[in-house]
Amino acid sequence: MRNSGMFFHGNGLSARIDWEAFRPELNRIHEKNRKSKAGAKPFDVVLMFKLLVLQ
Numbered sequence: 459m460r461n462s463g464m465f466f467h468g469n470g471l472s473a474r475i476d477w478e479a480f481r482p483e484l485n486r487i488h489e490k491n492r493k494s495k496a497g498a499k500p501f502d503v504v505l506m507f508k509l510l511v512l513q
Contacts, residue, residue: 477504477508480504484504488500
């Protein structure tokens with residue numbers, strides 16, 4: 459899993475928002491069967507959610 463907190467320490471969002479509280483629901487939404495283990499590993503779902511919030 460990639461480090462999902464490295465981009466968000468400087469702006470104070472990590473101190474104000476418990477991002478990990480969203481992980482179970484994000485994992486449920488993102489869940490899909492992969493046909494093989496080939497290719498790049500998927501990005502962390504919490505990191506992607508953070509990017510959408512900042513968008």
